[in-house]
Amino acid sequence: MNVLFDNCTSPVLATTLHGFIQHFGHAAYHIKDVPGLSNGRHSADLEWIDLLRRSPDEGMFISGDARVLRNPAERAALRSAGLHGFILAAAYQKTPLHQVAATIVWRWPDISQVIRLVAAPSMHEVPIGRQTKLRQLSV
Template sequence: MNVFFDNCTSPIFATTLHGFVQHQGHTAVHIRDVAALPNGRHSTDLEWIDLLRKSNDQWIFISGDGRVLRNPAERAALRSAGLHGFILAPAYQKAPLNQVASILIWRWPEILQITNLLQAPSMHEVPINKSAKLRALPI
């Protein structure tokens, strides 16, 4: 499993999660570290979605911006790319980076379970409250 973090997330999240999951054969990367993107970190959502779609690897993405679901072109691209997406709830914007990173690690088993049980495409919101369940979002 490969995890892609977009520009609406801190690179710290990708490095932290990667350190936690790499021994299980998974990887986590931030958009700034993906050399194959035509405009690097400044690539549009449609560009990184297309890159993940064309990859032979299994990808999920994590974003801090739920607007990706409100843009018709991006929403259509996500559906056709067959990705599992996880949107961080708005409360994450005000949370310290160390807390957000710890919650992502806390949620990792749940994220894996969803990607194994559900057929892509799917979209879920990741609540900041550890006792709350991931919430399915319409795609």
């Protein structure tokens, strides 16, 4: 499983999660470090969605921006790509980075379970509270 963090997230989150999940055979990357994107960090959402769709490896993404679900072209691309996506709740914007990283690692078992149990395409919101369940969003 490859996890892509989009440009609305800090590269620190990808590095932190990668350190935690690599021993499971997974990898996490920030968009700035993904080979194959012509514009790197400044790639449009449609570009990285297409890159994940074409990848032979199973992929998912984590974003800090729910607008990806409001744009009709991006929403259609997500549906056709068959991806699992996780949107960080708005409360993450005001949360210190070390707490965001800790919460994503804390939530990794929940995220993994969703990927195993729910057919792609799927979209979920990751709440800031550790006792709150992931909330399914419509794709």
